Amino acid sequence: MHRYYGESIPFGSAEKAFKDATTLGYLNSAQALADYAEILIHVKEEFEAQKSPIIVIGLSYGGMLASWFRLKYPHIAVGALASSAPILFFEDITPQNAFALVVSNDFKGVSENCYDTIKRSWSIIDEIASAQHGLRLLSTRFKTCKDLKDSSELKKYLEAIYTIAAQSSRSLVQKICQIIDQAPTDDSILDKIMAVVVAIAGDAPCYVIPPESAPDQSDKAWEWQKCTEIVMPGGRGDETMFQRAPFNQNDYNSLCMLLFAIRPRTHWITTYYGGRDIKLTLKRFASNIIFSNGLRDPYSSGGVLEDISETILAVTAEQVLTSWFRLKYPHIALGALAPSAPVLYFEDITPQNAFDLVVFNDFKKVMMQPCYVNPPESAPDQSDNAWEWQNNLLSMISIDTMGNQSHLSRLKKPSKTQPHLDIYTFRVHGA
Amino acid sequence: MHRYYGESIPFGSAEKAFKDATTLGYLNSAQALADYAEILIHVKEEFEAQKSPIIVIGLSYGGMLASWFRLKYPHIAVGALASSAPILFFEDITPQNAFALVVSNDFKGVSENCYDTIKRSWSIIDEIASAQHGLRLLSTRFKTCKDLKDSSELKKYLEAIYTIAAQSSRSLVQKICQIIDQAPTDDSILDKIMAVVVAIAGDAPCYVIPPESAPDQSDKAWEWQKCTEIVMPGGRGDETMFQRAPFNQNDYNSLCMLLFAIRPRTHWITTYYGGRDIKLTLKRFASNIIFSNGLRDPYSSGGVLEDISETILAVTAEQVLTSWFRLKYPHIALGALAPSAPVLYFEDITPQNAFDLVVFNDFKKVMMQPCYVNPPESAPDQSDNAWEWQNNLLSMISIDTMGNQSHLSRLKKPSKTQPHLDIYTFRVHGA
Numbered sequence: 037m038h039r040y041y042g043e044s045i046p047f048g049s050a051e052k053a054f055k056d057a058t059t060l061g062y063l064n065s066a067q068a069l070a071d072y073a074e075i076l077i078h079v080k081e082e083f084e085a086q087k088s089p090i091i092v093i094g095l096s097y098g099g100m101l102a103s104w105f106r107l108k109y110p111h112i113a114v115g116a117l118a119s120s121a122p123i124l125f126f127e128d129i130t131p132q133n134a135f136a137l138v139v140s141n142d143f144k145g146v147s148e149n150c151y152d153t154i155k156r157s158w159s160i161i162d163e164i165a166s167a168q169h170g171l172r173l174l175s176t177r178f179k180t181c182k183d184l185k186d187s188s189e190l191k192k193y194l195e196a197i198y199t200i201a202a203q204s205s206r207s208l209v210q211k212i213c214q215i216i217d218q219a220p221t222d223d224s225i226l227d228k229i230m231a232v233v234v235a236i237a238g239d240a241p242c243y244v245i246p247p248e249s250a251p252d253q254s255d256k257a258w259e260w261q262k263c264t265e266i267v268m269p270g271g272r273g274d275e276t277m278f279q280r281a282p283f284n285q286n287d288y289n290s291l292c293m294l295l296f297a298i299r300p301r302t303h304w305i306t307t308y309y310g311g312r313d314i315k316l317t318l319k320r321f322a323s324n325i326i327f328s329n330g331l332r333d334p335y336s337s338g339g340v341l342e343d344i345s346e347t348i349l350a351v352t353a354e355q356v357l358t359s360w361f362r363l364k365y366p367h368i369a370l371g372a373l374a375p376s377a378p379v380l381y382f383e384d385i386t387p388q389n390a391f392d393l394v395v396f397n398d399f400k401k402v403m404m405q406p407c408y409v410n411p412p413e414s415a416p417d418q419s420d421n422a423w424e425w426q427n428n429l430l431s432m433i434s435i436d437t438m439g440n441q442s443h444l445s446r447l448k449k450p451s452k453t454q455p456h457l458d459i460y461t462f463r464v465h466g467a
Numbered sequence: 468m469h470r471y472y473g474e475s476i477p478f479g480s481a482e483k484a485f486k487d488a489t490t491l492g493y494l495n496s497a498q499a500l501a502d503y504a505e506i507l508i509h510v511k512e513e514f515e516a517q518k519s520p521i522i523v524i525g526l527s528y529g530g531m532l533a534s535w536f537r538l539k540y541p542h543i544a545v546g547a548l549a550s551s552a553p554i555l556f557f558e559d560i561t562p563q564n565a566f567a568l569v570v571s572n573d574f575k576g577v578s579e580n581c582y583d584t585i586k587r588s589w590s591i592i593d594e595i596a597s598a599q600h601g602l603r604l605l606s607t608r609f610k611t612c613k614d615l616k617d618s619s620e621l622k623k624y625l626e627a628i629y630t631i632a633a634q635s636s637r638s639l640v641q642k643i644c645q646i647i648d649q650a651p652t653d654d655s656i657l658d659k660i661m662a663v664v665v666a667i668a669g670d671a672p673c674y675v676i677p678p679e680s681a682p683d684q685s686d687k688a689w690e691w692q693k694c695t696e697i698v699m700p701g702g703r704g705d706e707t708m709f710q711r712a713p714f715n716q717n718d719y720n721s722l723c724m725l726l727f728a729i730r731p732r733t734h735w736i737t738t739y740y741g742g743r744d745i746k747l748t749l750k751r752f753a754s755n756i757i758f759s760n761g762l763r764d765p766y767s768s769g770g771v772l773e774d775i776s777e778t779i780l781a782v783t784a785e786q787v788l789t790s791w792f793r794l795k796y797p798h799i800a801l802g803a804l805a806p807s808a809p810v811l812y813f814e815d816i817t818p819q820n821a822f823d824l825v826v827f828n829d830f831k832k833v834m835m836q837p838c839y840v841n842p843p844e845s846a847p848d849q850s851d852n853a854w855e856w857q858n859n860l861l862s863m864i865s866i867d868t869m870g871n872q873s874h875l876s877r878l879k880k881p882s883k884t885q886p887h888l889d890i891y892t893f894r895v896h897g898a
Contacts, residue, residue, distance in 0.1 A: 070738075070739065073738050073739070074738060077734070077738055108539060109739075109741075110741070110748055110749075110752040110753070111740075111741030111742075111743065111744070111745075111748040112738075112741075303508070307501075307504050307505060307508055307543075308501065308504070308540075310540075310541070310542030310543075311542075312542065313542070314542075317541055317542040318541075320754045320755075320778070321541040321752070321753060321754050321755075322541070322752060323751045323752050324751075324752075347751070
């Protein structure tokens with residue numbers, strides 16, 4: 037449902053919508069929230085469900101949108117579940133190194149040797165690349181689908197493997213480190229790294245550079261957002277397993293100038309949504325937001341990890357769930373939300389809406405705390421709240437991320453005589 | 468400071484800025500709030516006053532902006548004082564008749580005969596106007612500066628006199644009714660009404676239609692806002708002293724289509740800022756807003772008149788202050804705020820900022836309640852709060868209305884050793 041993603045293309049065609057800043061200007065988070073607001077009010081009218089409380093749910097960028105929606109439209113959503121939402125990844129609120137540090141610590145926690153090997157690999161790659169025929173050598177060694185033009189192409193690919201592994205599950209990190217640690221001692225570091233590539237990417241004809249590398253439309257939309265408002269200054273200092281690469285605003289600006297002839301507005305997110313002194317600001321102002329994070333997920337470093345008030349809660353899990361569901365559907369799995377019910381996540385053979393139902397069940401568990409979510413004015417007294425809440429929960433909005441489809445799905449028309457559950461899903465692209 | 472008002476003209480010239488919807492599109496309340504946010508953050512950086520709490524203050528449309536700013540930017544403003552802010556004048560939240568009813572009751576409260584005379588005058592005017600040479604007769608009788616083309620010109624002028632009198636002071640209403648009630652009994656109703664015109668408008672060469680009636684630029688800006696987002700469906704039913712004129716959305720739309728080739732978005736304000744079930748929504752979400760209203764002010768009918776929570780307060784005064792200050796500066800007087808200190812409002816010989824200082828003093832009085840406004844995290848314990856608050860209050864933002872100047876005024880640079888007060892004034896046009 038997020039403009040410019042999936043099927044939500046304004047101006048009649050993608051060509052026009054993505055033409056330049058004149059039309060791309062409408063691609064921004066504030067506009068997306070306004071769209072949700074309009075749609076939700078419309079949907080409620082359509083189905084005569086005006087009294088149905090709405091909870092907004094999202095992961096990653098969708099999680100940021102969920103929390104921001106609750107902050108900006110408290111009259112429309114009674115609560116938000118923001119999973120892996122790095123709302124503090126802006127300006128200098130979070131150290132630039134934080135994301136890379138979590139990934140690094142995930143690997144270090146599994147094996148010091150693994151961590152060291154990866155850390156040492158970068159300079160070896162650079163050394164070979166700078167030698168005569170070095171790039172050709174690397175291309176052969178890593179079986180790249182096209183010849184490498186620069187060592188950064190290989191390094192970016194490897195960085196992505198490590199980062200996605202850390203985001204996905206501990207077992208993937210363990211698998212990578214097992215390959216590195218158990219390799220014959222006379223194998224070179226590059227041999228070990230190549231073995232990791234084969235193990236993770238599978239037995240493919242070639243690696244590193246995909247046969248066709250044109251970015252798809254949603255990628256371009258996300259690039260635009262990163263070049264305008266979603267400026268997350270992530271860098272890498274010496275204390276990570278990655279190659280040192282501090283964030284450089286000037287380089288970033290130049291890239292955006294090149295891509296879109298536009299300068300990023302680095303301070304806009306904190307100006308519009310806040311983020312500085314977030315505890316102080318939200319404690320007495322906001323309510324009914326759950327921030328959930330897996331602490332091994334690098335995005336947690338930009339998340340809210342501590343309770344802010346009695347109704348603004350942080351749910352954290354040291355161990356991100358190792359679930360096939362998350363591996364299969366990393367774009368929708370709220371892995372950290374329900375560590376106690378992982379079995380349900382395996383249901384990838386159930387109907388499309390199974391995940392939503394799972395989230396709903398998880399959410400109900402969190403909701404079991406009486407008084408957590410603002411009941412409608414007509415709700416009975418406190419001791420009955422929890423139960424009433426569950427019976428009256430009519431609508432949930434799931435703002436999920438990276439989906440290729442834009443749709444507003446609805447399970448069934450509300451019955452006036454019976455409690456029921458409606459779920460609307462907004463699929464949007466995410467970080 | 469509000470775009471398109473006073474000197475804040477974007478696009479280089481008023482001609483371009485007011486050209487059509489392409490450029491006028493940036494004239495809206497959300498954009499104005501975003502501008503305030505950007506400016507405030509800039510100003511705080513400029514003066515190294517990052518830790519200074521900001522309170523936003525405004526009257527009428529400025530009052531709506533003040534409350535909305537606190538709702539949308541709680542991380543920037545710690546509190547808002549919204550005076551005569553009719554934030555509930557949208558859609559069907561407030562009965563269409565409410566505004567006219569307050570004016571009518573102001574007159575009825577002073578004199579039933581006065582109320583009846585005014586109420587009867589409309590049909591008499593229409594009757595004469597519809598007769599042959601009737602409009603010329605009315606033009607002569609009311610000494611209009613140009614010939615009347617329609618009786619509605621005269622009726623609108625009279626309506627404005629009664630409404631402004633009710634908004635301004637009880638003594639003006641009393642004056643009008645005195646003229647009507649004490650006129651010789653054989654005077655016709657129209658004679659009485661003309662006597663009111665002369666008494667209120669003064670001894671002028673002509674009345675009703677001003678010699679030059681082209682609307683000024685700020686009026687056009689406000690028309691645009693009324694035709695896009697600020698759609699207040701005010702109408703008049705039979706139970707007022709005005710002529711029956713129910714609000715008609717189709718007529719309203721047609722007028723806007725004619726003026727700007729645009730359709731009003733009647734539901735946008737409530738979608739973006741809320742307004743329905745306002746107590747329920749704000750009780751657990753928002754904080755630190757004072758809504759002040761004089762109950763004889765017709766705008767109070769669209770205002771928040773009851774406390775919503777311990778930190779969202781309604782200050783109401785049955786008797787709107789009769790102060791020369793308010794008469795002289797109706798665009799900035801917060802008449803209802805400090806009924807206990809009217810003497811200060813007479814200071815129209817003091818420097819320009821006198822009014823701001825008065826408001827500041829008034830505000831301090833309200834602030835005397837410990838814990839009313841969120842102190843900075845470093846504030847001492849509750850018993851010291853009130854005093855600390857006063858000493859540390861560094862910045863106040865006054866969003867005032869109808870000013871012809873746009874300026875950001877600042878009293879003095881913060882001293883680091885001494886408590887001080889800064890006041891920034893944003894002048895904007897208002898309803």
